[in-house]
Amino acid sequence: MVTGWPTSEALPLAGDGSRPLEGDRSGRARFALAALVVLLVVVAGLSLATGAADASLGRVLASLSGSATDPLLLRDRTIILEIRLPRLLLGALVGAGLATSGAILQGLFRNPLADPGLVGVSSGAGLAAVLVIVLGGTSLAPLLAVAGIYALPIAAFAGGLASTFLLYAIATRRGQTAIATMLLAGIALGALAGALTGLLVYRATDAQLRDLTFWSLGSLAGADWTKVATAGPIIVTALLAMPFVSRGLNALTLGEAAAYHLGVPVERLKTAAIFLVAAATGAGVAVSGGIGFVGIVVPHVLRLAVGPDHRFLLPGSALLGASFLIAADAVSRSVAAPAEVPIGIVTAMVGGPFFLWLLLRRRDALGG
Amino acid sequence: MFSARHLRVDLGRRAILAGIDFDAEAGALTAIVGPNGSGKTTLLRALSGELAAEGEIRLNGRDMGALKPWQLAERRAVLPQATVLGFPFTVREVVGLGAGRRSADPMLAERALERVDLAHFGGRFYQELSGGEQQRVQLARVLCQVWSPAIDGEPCWLLLDEPVSSLDIRHQLLVMEIARAFARAGGGVIAILHDLNLAALFADRIVLMGRGRIVAAGPPGEVLEDEALSAVFGCVLRVGVPPAGVPFVLPHATQLQ
Numbered sequence: 289m290v291t292g293w294p295t296s297e298a299l300p301l302a303g304d305g306s307r308p309l310e311g312d313r314s315g316r317a318r319f320a321l322a323a324l325v326v327l328l329v330v331v332a333g334l335s336l337a338t339g340a341a342d343a344s345l346g347r348v349l350a351s352l353s354g355s356a357t358d359p360l361l362l363r364d365r366t367i368i369l370e371i372r373l374p375r376l377l378l379g380a381l382v383g384a385g386l387a388t389s390g391a392i393l394q395g396l397f398r399n400p401l402a403d404p405g406l407v408g409v410s411s412g413a414g415l416a417a418v419l420v421i422v423l424g425g426t427s428l429a430p431l432l433a434v435a436g437i438y439a440l441p442i443a444a445f446a447g448g449l450a451s452t453f454l455l456y457a458i459a460t461r462r463g464q465t466a467i468a469t470m471l472l473a474g475i476a477l478g479a480l481a482g483a484l485t486g487l488l489v490y491r492a493t494d495a496q497l498r499d500l501t502f503w504s505l506g507s508l509a510g511a512d513w514t515k516v517a518t519a520g521p522i523i524v525t526a527l528l529a530m531p532f533v534s535r536g537l538n539a540l541t542l543g544e545a546a547a548y549h550l551g552v553p554v555e556r557l558k559t560a561a562i563f564l565v566a567a568a569t570g571a572g573v574a575v576s577g578g579i580g581f582v583g584i585v586v587p588h589v590l591r592l593a594v595g596p597d598h599r600f601l602l603p604g605s606a607l608l609g610a611s612f613l614i615a616a617d618a619v620s621r622s623v624a625a626p627a628e629v630p631i632g633i634v635t636a637m638v639g640g641p642f643f644l645w646l647l648l649r650r651r652d653a654l655g656g
Numbered sequence: 657m658f659s660a661r662h663l664r665v666d667l668g669r670r671a672i673l674a675g676i677d678f679d680a681e682a683g684a685l686t687a688i689v690g691p692n693g694s695g696k697t698t699l700l701r702a703l704s705g706e707l708a709a710e711g712e713i714r715l716n717g718r719d720m721g722a723l724k725p726w727q728l729a730e731r732r733a734v735l736p737q738a739t740v741l742g743f744p745f746t747v748r749e750v751v752g753l754g755a756g757r758r759s760a761d762p763m764l765a766e767r768a769l770e771r772v773d774l775a776h777f778g779g780r781f782y783q784e785l786s787g788g789e790q791q792r793v794q795l796a797r798v799l800c801q802v803w804s805p806a807i808d809g810e811p812c813w814l815l816l817d818e819p820v821s822s823l824d825i826r827h828q829l830l831v832m833e834i835a836r837a838f839a840r841a842g843g844g845v846i847a848i849l850h851d852l853n854l855a856a857l858f859a860d861r862i863v864l865m866g867r868g869r870i871v872a873a874g875p876p877g878e879v880l881e882d883e884a885l886s887a888v889f890g891c892v893l894r895v896g897v898p899p900a901g902v903p904f905v906l907p908h909a910t911q912l913q
Contacts, residue, residue, distance in 0.1 A: 293805055293841030294767075309762060310779035311748030398742030539753055541742045545706050550756065550801065551729025596743035 317600035320593055324607035331611045332380070335618050336372050375511035378519065379617045379631075380610035382508070382576045383586075385523040385568035387609020388530060390583020391590075391601050393452075395537035396561045397459070397470060400588055401646065404569040405580035407455055407474030409448050411481035413566075413573040416447025421499050422488045437518050445522070445570030451477055452562045506577035506632030508617050515575040522571035526564050527606050533561055534598035541596065579632050581639020582609055588646065657681060658703065658732075658813055658844055663711035665698055672698045673709070673868045680861070682716075682811030682844040685836055687855040689848075690865030691889050696848045697737070697817055699865070703846065704734045704815050716810050729756075732813035733801035737821065739794050741782055747793050748778035754800030764803065768796035773830055787822040795819060795831060805843030814838055816847040820854065832858040852905045856880055864888060876903055 386404060393402040393409070404410050420443040424432045432439045455477060459470035489500055536557040539547035548554050572579070590604045616634040623629055663676035673695045680686040688696045702709040705720055705728055713720040715731060723731075733754070741750070751765040769775055772792040777785070782793060795816075802812040814835065820828040828851070835845045836858050849855045855862055855876065862879040864872040866888040872879045880903045885893040895903045 293837045293843075294771075309748060309766065310776065311746035312752075312762070312778070313746065313749070395742075400743070535756075541745065542739055542750075542753065543736070545701075545704075546734070546736060546739060548706055548725055549704060549729065549732075549734040550753065551726035553725050591743065595749065596745060597749060 313595040313597070314600070317594040317597065317604070320590075321600060321604055321607065324604055324611070328380070328607050328611045328614075331614050332376055335376050335379075335614045336368060338618060339367070339372055339621060370513075371511075374513045374516050375508055375617065376614060377516050378511040378575060379508050379613045381516070381519055381523045382572040382579065383582055383609040383611070383613025384527060384606040385519075385572040385609075386579060386582040387586035387605040387612070388527060388602055389565045389569045389572075391587035391598070391605040392530075392533065392537065392561050392565050393583065394587060395533075395540060395598055396456070396558060396565075398541060398543075399470070400591070401471065401584070401643075403581065403584035404448075404565065405578060405583060406643075407470060408477035408481065409452050409455070409565065409569050410573050410578040410580070411478040411485075412451025412454075413444040413448035413570040414578050415481040415485050416443040416450075416570075417574050418485050418488050418500060419443060419447075421496055422492050437514060441518050441522055441571045441574035444574035445567050447481075448570035448573065449563065449566035451481070452566050456558070456562065506579035506635075507620075507628075507630040508576050508613075509628055509630075511575075519571040519575040523568050526568040526571075529560075529564055530602040530606075531599070533557060533564065534602050537561070537598040577632065579613070579635055581635045581643065582613060584646070585635075585639050585642050586612055588642075657714070657716060658846065659714050660699075660703065661712045663699070663702060663709050663713070665695075665702055665707060665709045671868055673702065676711070676868075676870055678703070678863065678870065679873075680813075680844055680846050682806075682813075683839055683842055684860035685839045685845040685847065685858055686861045686863060687847055687849045687859035688863045688865060689850070689852060689855050690871075694865040694888075695868040696865055698868075700734075700815055700817050700846065700848055704732065706734075715813070729801065730807070730812075731802070731810070732815060733798040735795055735798045735814070735816045735819055737817045738787070739790065744781050744783055746778065747774070747780050747782055747785070750782050750793055751778075751796045751800055754797035756801065764800055765796070768799045768803075769793075771799060771834060772796045773827065788824060788827060791819070791822050792827065792831070795834070799834075802843070805838050805841040811842055811844050813844040813846065816845065818848050818850060821850065828854060852880065852885075856903050856905075877901070880905065 389404045389409070390402070393404060393407070394400050396402070417440055420428060420432070420440050424439070428439075431443075435442055455470065455473055458473040459466055489497065492500055536547065536552045536554075539550045539552045540554070540557065542550070544554050547557075586609045587601060587605050590601055590608060594600050594604060613631070613635075616638070617631050620629045620631040620634045623634075658680040660676055660678040663673055663678065664671065665673040676699060678699065688699065690696050698707065701707040703713060705713075705723075705725075715723065715728070720728070747769070748765050751768055754768070755761070755764050766775075766778065769777060772795050774789065774792055774796065777789070777793070782790060785793065798814065802814065805812055816835065819831050819835065823831060832854055835847060839845045839860070847859075849859075859876055861874065862876050863870055864879050864884060871888050872884050880895050882893060882895055885895065885905065893905055895905055897903050
């Protein structure tokens, strides 16, 4: 059978490199990433071109080079540049952040059912954001004075971080995550955060109450350039940091011990992953409330298409998450036009059944 | 040289390992044998660096506590008893995880699979394979991690926790041959084995453990003898020696004490 140890030179080359190797999905994944970029561009273009007002994208684009005097053109320009464009960017940022957070959280827990919304990370971030809104004028005034417009995303980040750490501590023992514990702990944490948020509502003024309603439903309706400027840098930073955790998350699929044996500094990886999730989710929640299910639908669809390799899954989730939320926003604006349905309702209408389907498929594995 | 001095591991108030002085030479296959719960896996986990242990462990003369995870990973690879995957990776992708930064060589995973008799399994999903096939996929991954038995004259190590536990006899022999070839080529192999006869056939040195201590260590001919085995395993065992001089233990003559 085995005689001696083969050196790499002595081994015959079985392939010529032009044909993809069996079980190697990296070529397909690269193609999918390119396709997702195209999809995002198309969806973004369609979203800019459609809306309650019949502003013409073509005319606005044409007018960008010169100075416009036509009042109709000026109106169109305002609609597209001041209303639709920031909303589009905000949707893309939040969608990318939530979908990537979901993918990272699932890698961390080694389970495809983890989602920032389902396991209470979003509610933790939301609670912190509501705290800032309600107590911003009184007890938390010094924080607002220092942090300015960033007070809200920073608070949401801290809230998301606290609930992610808490969840991880509860659901994981000796490197093993109990999925039932994780989901139930997420429900408990979410309920607790919801109750505390409810308490705060009683202390809110009318103006604050309008802001609060927006949190509970999740919506992009308040999008403007300020919100893009607050959430943008945080989410983009988190997205740029993704490549540093993808190899580690791949190794973690084998279990914590095996990941360590492969040379991954496991504790550092887990801390980095939790910070990334808290930052991306927190910033998203700060500007758009708790939009659910993006983090579970998008990575799962991608895993079916390109496999679970995080080097492709994470950027893919960012791209598809952005497209998904932009499209959901378009639906939320048009389905009951001229009124607007909160986008959280649209994503839940897609995500709820999807999650149930996922549960049914995995029922045997879950022991249900 | 892989060595440990005064090794001690406590779990709660119970000592799992105590007073362990362990040595394994490069170029040799060292088998750890002993009954269930004797501390074999705990010893291997301590040697891999995964489990914090009192005492001193040296890998090729260097203090293991001072080595970073990635430095350790270049010198030793670990095969666990069984591995459950969180996500549906293909066989090839799992093996590729072992290659890490060297995944630039697309043929490495292919060669490793061929070596464990799983050529053409690359496109299958890991979760769809049998237990024995999964174990060999993991071995291929481990071989990818330390493909060369020695780098710049310094030996690399394979730590194998029951590498043949769910394999048929042909593949038990295949895997033991791979381990021996790795050692013959200058690498070091430390393997936990339950099959005393495979240990006698393939090991250059056997470490016999009982109740968290090393009871005996040496060449198979010295360690595998009636009295020590019967005492450690708690049943009367008779060691036979066929003409070739390799000891064997037949369960036929065994009685439970």
